[in-house]
Amino acid sequence: MQPMRHGRKRVDLVLRPVSGKALPVHKGEVLRLTQVEGEQCVDFNAFNLHDYKEHLGQSSTRSHTWRPRQGDIIWTQHSRYRPMYLILYMPDTCVTDVLGGRCSFALRLREGFGAHTNCQDTFAEAIGEYGLTPDDVHDSLNIFADTEWDPSGNWWINANTSKKGDHVDLLAIMDTLAVPVLCGGIASNNFSYKPIRIEVFELTDESLKMSERIWSENAPFTRSLGDFRIQEIRLGRELRPVPGYEPRFVNYPIVKRTIRVRLSPSEHRALRALRGRGLGSTDGDALRAAFIRAAVPGLQVRDLP
């Protein structure tokens, strides 16, 4: 990725340990997070500045990679799936995590601590400035967070290897309320808390152009509020069925038709061989699976043995 010239700096502050800040970062602007001393994890939430119901989507981002790095996009949640930030710059010493969620008061209590700093509560306090509640905190993009996971589902936290001066630049693709918080966990920060510098750089022609390009490239694959059947935000907390509501599930019911395909003897033998490799339990299943796997090159599916 080509280096980009940043605009004038309009925000420059240093967050003290175990604090956080909600701050607008507009389309085309760059948010920079810098290690003041090193070894500090940053948990990150973000909202659409004009519609708080749209927010950073941990699992939609994870659909692309669970280690977002330089050049990757951070997406909003699955209901909209719109590009929110581009990771414009990230050093190799920065490991990200979109699997681990965030720590909470309950986790620390269970571990035997008393009242303990935790990212859930830090987020909640930071977004309170905009009238948002603890329930609006969502699973975070964890930056400078070296978690590790194995196929059995075990996970652990590796030492934080970030150094003083390491920084990450996020280019906003939409108008956002960015919420970086300084992780109040335990091992993620090598057992002590450090400050983080927060800077916001105004847009330039180049950064705006890049934001708009990423937005328009992805527009055909996204949804907006106007696409929703129900657009109003509920006022009451108690849930009751809406009289007369009928769900309209996509492509429901599934309807199948049978297609007869004549295969040569050699093709059929190859199909049978594929069945032996686990592609399907019948010839028809295997043929359909092979067709779709070949027709959709980006399909995230395990290679055949």
Place this chain on the structure above:
Amino acid sequence: MIEHDEDHEGTTVEVEFDQQQDFLLEKIRRAGRHGTTDEEVIRNVFRQFLRQHGTSMDAADETRS
């Protein structure tokens, strides 16, 4: 899915496609690079899959499209 016995000319496989898979099939058919009928398209895409995965066909030059 019914599988017919293989004869000397080959085997007919019956494959079920739902409406979403049909969309994909129709899109490929309209692109015109894999044949004009559903059968041709499925068969040619299947052959493409075999090439991509290095699966051998004893008579790979047998074509029918």
